[in-house]
Amino acid sequence: MTSSPAPLQRFDVGPRLSEMAIHNGTIWLAGQVPDDATQDIRGQTEQVLAMIDRLLERAGSDKTRLLMVQIYLADLADFDGMNAVWDAWVPAGHTPPRATVQAKLARPDWRIEIVATAAVA
Secondary structure (H helix, E strand, O other): OOOOOOEEEEEEEOOOOEEEEEOOOOOOOOOOOOOOOOOHHHHHHHHHHHHHHHHHHOOOOOOHHHHEEEEEEEHHHHHHHHHHHHHOOOOOOOOOOEEEEEEOOOOOOOOEEEEEEEEEE
């Protein structure tokens, strides 16, 4: 007896990307960027982390289930400011593997972009 493949769900599907996909108990988020790019790194980081919270909630999960996070900063001078917001957001004992790199982001006013992968709760 063969089993059918696990369903693949895509959320907020657009012509270029989906905001989120779920397959085999894993949640993949597209790169999340700030809505209001006029804010400093702390404000932009808070916006992006709130977006991640909302997407994970839609998927029936939360930040304690993060498997991997990749953070892209336009300027490494923002590292400490981003980390101050990150440290207040991530639950103690649930810090995921993480990478932070400097990258030229798609828009010059974006200071941060975050890609996250999580497990379904």
